[in-house]
Amino acid sequence: MKRKIRICTDGHLQNLEKTFKSLLQNDLLTDCTLWCRNGSIRVHKLVLAAVSPHFRKIFLDSDQNSSVYMYGIAIDQLQYLIELIYKGTIEVPGRNFNAVYDFVESLEITGLMVDTSRKKEKEKYSKSRTHSRVNSAPVTNAEAKKSGAPDSSQLHNADTEGQSGTGIQNTTVADTSGDTTEHNATGEKTDDGI
DSSP: OOOOOOOOOOHHHHHHHHHHHHHHHHSSOOEEEEEEEEEEEEEEEHHHHHHOOOHHHHHHHTEEEEEEEEETTOOOHHHHHHHHHHHHHOOGGGGGGHHHHHHHHHHOOOTOOOOOHHHHHHHHOOOOHHHHHHHHOOHHHHHHTTOOOOOHHHHHHHHHHTTTOOSEEEEEEEOOOEEEEEEETSOBBBOOOO
């Protein structure tokens, strides 16, 4: 039997996390834009796909997607999501908790947990979750369009402004219920929609 010698790196997972956070902060090697109703964030498809089956499906169904619109989501909620995906943990003010948690939960983030170690917080969480589920409903694509959300052609123009010969090839429009529709760069629905 031949002897094998192991080679390893010190702190491999911590180094990966640190590197991905640095790439995100400096907008390096980003290959996708997540759009919401009042802003956008450039991200790495690989990182999103690694922690969210929802994003993985979007990206695998069409490798052309360079832009995803998240209907019914504000930029602060999107920032919490990205922080959670890249860091693995976030602290959300109580008043924003339900909206952020519902959004993150809808994306099927792997291993999602809530720290309810203190009894008082656990009671508030249980009561607020029940209330939230009764009064919340996902926004449909049609409702989002009525609210003035940009369409795919507007996303294309915003993303390619100042760039010659580059831009969005396809845009995926996703609402928080998981429904998606694929559009080409001119805003037309494609036949092979997600």
